[in-house]
Amino acid sequence: xxxxxxxxxxxxxxxxxxxxxxxxxxxxxxxxxxxxxxxxxxxxxxxxxxxxxxxxxxxxxxxxxxxxxxxxxxxxxxxxxxxxxxxxxxxxxxxxxxxxxxxxxxxxxxxxxxxxxxxxxxxxxxxxxxxxxxxxxxxxxxxxxxxxxxxxxxxxxxxxxxxxxxxxxxxxxxxxxxxxxxxxxxxxxxxxxxxxxxxxxxxxxxxxxxxxxxxxxxxxxxxxxxxxxxxxxxxxxxxxxxxxxxxxxxxxxxxxxxxxxxxxxxxxxxxxxxxxxxxxxxxx
Amino acid sequence: xxxxxxxxxxxxxxxxxxxxxxxxxxxxxxxxxxxxxxxxxxxxxxxxxxxxxxxxxxxxxxxxxxxxxxxxxxxxxxxxxxxxxxxxxxxxxxxxxxxxxxxxxxxxxxxxxxxxxxxxxxxxxxxxxxxxxxxxxxxxxxxxxxxxxxxxxxxxxxxxxxxxxxxxxxxxxxxxxxxxxxxxxxxxxxxxxxxxxxxxxxxxxxxxxxxxxxxxxxxxxxxxxxxxxxxxxxxxxxxxxxxxxxxxxxxxxxxxxxxxxxxxxxxxxxxxxxxxx
Amino acid sequence: xxxxxxxxxxxxxxxxxxxxxxxxxxxxxxxxxxxxxxxxxxxxxxxxxxxxxxxxxxxxxxxxxxxxxxxxxxxxxxxxxxxxxxxxxxxxxxxxxxxxxxxxxxxxxxxxxxxxxxxxxxxxxxxxxxxxxxxxxxxxxxxxxxxxxxxxxxxxxxxxxxxxxxxxxxxxxxxxxxxxxxxxxxxxxxxxxxxxxxxxxxxxxxxxxxxxxxxxxxxxxxxxxxxxxxxxxxxxxxxxxxxxxxxxxxxxxxxxxxxxxxxxxx
Numbered sequence: 001x002x003x004x005x006x007x008x009x010x011x012x013x014x015x016x017x018x019x020x021x022x023x024x025x026x027x028x029x030x031x032x033x034x035x036x037x038x039x040x041x042x043x044x045x046x047x048x049x050x051x052x053x054x055x056x057x058x059x060x061x062x063x064x065x066x067x068x069x070x071x072x073x074x075x076x077x078x079x080x081x082x083x084x085x086x087x088x089x090x091x092x093x094x095x096x097x098x099x100x101x102x103x104x105x106x107x108x109x110x111x112x113x114x115x116x117x118x119x120x121x122x123x124x125x126x127x128x129x130x131x132x133x134x135x136x137x138x139x140x141x142x143x144x145x146x147x148x149x150x151x152x153x154x155x156x157x158x159x160x161x162x163x164x165x166x167x168x169x170x171x172x173x174x175x176x177x178x179x180x181x182x183x184x185x186x187x188x189x190x191x192x193x194x195x196x197x198x199x200x201x202x203x204x205x206x207x208x209x210x211x212x213x214x215x216x217x218x219x220x221x222x223x224x225x226x227x228x229x230x231x232x233x234x235x236x237x238x239x240x241x242x243x244x245x246x247x248x249x250x251x252x253x254x255x256x257x258x259x260x261x262x263x264x265x266x267x268x269x270x271x272x273x274x275x276x277x278x279x280x281x282x283x284x
Numbered sequence: 285x286x287x288x289x290x291x292x293x294x295x296x297x298x299x300x301x302x303x304x305x306x307x308x309x310x311x312x313x314x315x316x317x318x319x320x321x322x323x324x325x326x327x328x329x330x331x332x333x334x335x336x337x338x339x340x341x342x343x344x345x346x347x348x349x350x351x352x353x354x355x356x357x358x359x360x361x362x363x364x365x366x367x368x369x370x371x372x373x374x375x376x377x378x379x380x381x382x383x384x385x386x387x388x389x390x391x392x393x394x395x396x397x398x399x400x401x402x403x404x405x406x407x408x409x410x411x412x413x414x415x416x417x418x419x420x421x422x423x424x425x426x427x428x429x430x431x432x433x434x435x436x437x438x439x440x441x442x443x444x445x446x447x448x449x450x451x452x453x454x455x456x457x458x459x460x461x462x463x464x465x466x467x468x469x470x471x472x473x474x475x476x477x478x479x480x481x482x483x484x485x486x487x488x489x490x491x492x493x494x495x496x497x498x499x500x501x502x503x504x505x506x507x508x509x510x511x512x513x514x515x516x517x518x519x520x521x522x523x524x525x526x527x528x529x530x531x532x533x534x535x536x537x538x539x540x541x542x543x544x545x546x547x548x549x550x551x552x553x554x555x556x557x558x559x560x561x
Numbered sequence: 562x563x564x565x566x567x568x569x570x571x572x573x574x575x576x577x578x579x580x581x582x583x584x585x586x587x588x589x590x591x592x593x594x595x596x597x598x599x600x601x602x603x604x605x606x607x608x609x610x611x612x613x614x615x616x617x618x619x620x621x622x623x624x625x626x627x628x629x630x631x632x633x634x635x636x637x638x639x640x641x642x643x644x645x646x647x648x649x650x651x652x653x654x655x656x657x658x659x660x661x662x663x664x665x666x667x668x669x670x671x672x673x674x675x676x677x678x679x680x681x682x683x684x685x686x687x688x689x690x691x692x693x694x695x696x697x698x699x700x701x702x703x704x705x706x707x708x709x710x711x712x713x714x715x716x717x718x719x720x721x722x723x724x725x726x727x728x729x730x731x732x733x734x735x736x737x738x739x740x741x742x743x744x745x746x747x748x749x750x751x752x753x754x755x756x757x758x759x760x761x762x763x764x765x766x767x768x769x770x771x772x773x774x775x776x777x778x779x780x781x782x783x784x785x786x787x788x789x790x791x792x793x794x795x796x797x798x799x800x801x802x803x804x805x806x807x808x809x810x811x812x813x814x815x816x817x818x819x820x821x822x823x824x825x826x827x
Contacts, residue, residue, distance in 0.1 A: 096767065107745065107747075144300075148326065280543075280557060377778040394788050394789065
């Protein structure tokens, strides 16, 4: 289900003293099955963009077209979009409210039209997919769980609807290393299964590892839309805009600066290592 | 000079009918002016330990002396808090007023600072964190990094000897983290404060004088960053990932490239490689 | 979150903005009480003119001043109709079951609506020209005599200050929670009563929990900063009253005295 963002602009509080342009004429297209990273400083418009994509907000100008239909056109059934798109906000555990984990995860499926059996199946699948033991946890209160477990339950609640495209807003914020690793791997697995992933993150190394394409916003404008290996070439530009380039790219850049050219499209540690070894051994 | 001394500290709490040990026997000494970084997985006891230092938690078992005061004596709690301030993780949950100068004077009022000294101390605290002139502004209009700096100003206004940071950078974006870290560096270098920083960004631990590693209520590592952060075994046991330059050091070693020292930062790594030639 | 909340503070430099907030609060109180005992045309005329002058002096546009009135238009319509139709049976135009529209009812309806509208406009002027913190300080100052009879005014002021400070944060959090639940299928904008009721839990439970969690964290932070309960110490938060403050208060008292006299004479 391709998503097309067509010359979209968004302004908060138009016509008042608090007026602020969050997005300015942004256009891009996301194909089925892609894994896209969205980067940008706080205030660049990333949150606004992702909310527009799932129809939580309506653009001031421009169109959002999903699977060929304008989602803000009169007559468009939002339900359609909700079934296909999932969004995990930062600190998603704040959305938990039910008396048991099972009920909370099933919440989104209440009006989905699925049968009780199908719902139960989806819930079980979702809970297991996020790495929790269904039998142990399904009847527990979500509020009795640890922080990490709560986050997993919250994510399961969104996965249960088996969305075709999933937006993640800084999903690993506040997680410890194991949590981070598990989560990134989950996103990769889902993508391998055909789910389109859109991940907002400051962590360029994580995106270099999993994403195929990176989009960068600056002050409401799209300043970069490129394959991940290309997106971090221009270190000066990115630094100027306050965008992190990741440790691997940083090392490559510094080595080039001191006389050991490492290709500018080196963004992953695994790609970098052979060069480090090469330099260390005195070769080229 | 020793400013914190803990001896066989234990702490347990009850949860759903059973007892759990959050601190399982910690002993250590911290000198005045040291910058300590504390690492460990969630639930390893780091925050529980930190809350003992500023008497937010009372000592159940063991001995603890902070800035010359016996932390076991409940009467000392308030005095200890004057010597030991704390900055918390969520920038939004630390303010009592929607006007910055009022919020910063909160601490000063609590410790009976005379009215006429307050405006000067507020101004000084704001200058220390690089937020001069923000007296009349509202905290909610600030960025995360700025909010934390205001929180730091609120703590510094009282001029404590020790400052605790409980994952103060976790909820910030990279820019905000940098602002807070620079502020901590200044407080340490220029004001001589004792810093105890719980962090879950291992790169931040590189800046400290000494790193403590917690695991399941126990201190499993205590040493200089160079020593602790290059100990792959220790980090793995504690559920932590080493900094990238450290991984590179070991990967290079496996491939036959031996660097003179284990680099902790990217700059160290690049320098070491360049100097090899 | 895309329309400005009603009565929000709009910073400015008008005559009213610069008045001492205690005076404004006292004046508001006196004005609202006076509105309640107006019962003659001339009385209403005086009050309306006074209010118009106040709006002008505050630098707030008429549109903004009337905002809260506009928001409650359905309520006003209801009150007006209720009074017109049920207030009195004297000289009723017609009678249908209990429904007896009458001129007395119409007048009563108009009066009630006018009184509430005027009171709302007065409060609007207050909140638009006075920062929340200033209002809190004014309240603390004006209720401080109650300390003598054991009311913990310092603590009340602290609670108000904290509540105000949390408004933007909780407001944003509510918005996030609402969006997150909507994104996973909650139907807040449904018209079915059962669905509307169902939609309450996913919003209310997380918001309450979030608010409690924040309050809990803040209380720990306050303890860490040496709070031991309101020390009973009130810092000087106000500059001495200027002649503008005193004259403004004098004007308000004078006008309300006039209204009182008119009332007593009729």
